[in-house]
Amino acid sequence: MKTLLFSLLAAASLHAAPQAIFDGKSLEGWKVEGGPYWTVKEGVLVGESDNSEHKKKGSNLWTTKEYKDFTIELEFRYTSKNVTDERVDSGVFLRNSSDQIQIGVSGSKKIDLTGSPYIGAKKGYPIQAEGVEEAMKAGEWNKMKITAKGQVYTVEINGKKVSEYTSESASEKGPIGLQVHGGTLMKVEFRNLSVEEL
Numbered sequence: 001m002k003t004l005l006f007s008l009l010a011a012a013s014l015h016a017a018p019q020a021i022f023d024g025k026s027l028e029g030w031k032v033e034g035g036p037y038w039t040v041k042e043g044v045l046v047g048e049s050d051n052s053e054h055k056k057k058g059s060n061l062w063t064t065k066e067y068k069d070f071t072i073e074l075e076f077r078y079t080s081k082n083v084t085d086e087r088v089d090s091g092v093f094l095r096n097s098s099d100q101i102q103i104g105v106s107g108s109k110k111i112d113l114t115g116s117p118y119i120g121a122k123k124g125y126p127i128q129a130e131g132v133e134e135a136m137k138a139g140e141w142n143k144m145k146i147t148a149k150g151q152v153y154t155v156e157i158n159g160k161k162v163s164e165y166t167s168e169s170a171s172e173k174g175p176i177g178l179q180v181h182g183g184t185l186m187k188v189e190f191r192n193l194s195v196e197e198l
Contacts, residue, residue, distance in 0.1 A: 034180075047189075059180045069197070072148075075192045076103055076188065079187050087186070090181060094148045096169070099117065100120075107183060114129065115155045115157050117153055129162040132162050
């Protein structure tokens with residue numbers, strides 16, 4: 001019995017418990033690339049383009065830590081800041097700046113492709129997420145879960161699986177990134193970000 005218990009405990013220890021990657025107070029553990037659009041407000045990580053000299057320029061926020069196989073869970077919501085261009089274009093980068101899971105409206109497709117993989121090497125969206133409209137709560141906090149295991153990306157929104165894709169351009173290891181896309185005035189918010197290394 002002791003041997004069985006030891007084996008079970010050893011197996012459980014192979015997977016690290018989920019770790020918060022945002023402390024709710026600062027950008028510690030992150031680095032900004034591009035415009036100075038990232039702030040922390042009342043426990044929320046905010047990416048917001050502005051009307052200054054940086055207007056409509058893009059900006060990414062990257063973890064300082066690199067990951068191999070992992071599951072990231074987060075909550076997000078977004079709003080447009082421009083009545084003439086209501087596009088909000090964000091996403092989660094997976095180990096490199098080429099592979100991303102979309103949040104919001106694609107600048108090229110002009111439709112909401114939340115949950116779909118954007119693959120830079122293919123210059124677009126090789127597949128489109130399914131069932132997102134039914135799963136999403138417009139204007140509210142929504143939960144996204146992304147598992148990156150080897151070349152396979154699996155995405156869930158509010159507990160519903162919406163896409164799975166095998167990427168030939170997947171990196172073995174790299175940071176996780178968040179995006180404020182250039183070319184539009186927008187605001188995207190994140191909270192409760194955690195990563196489980198697999």
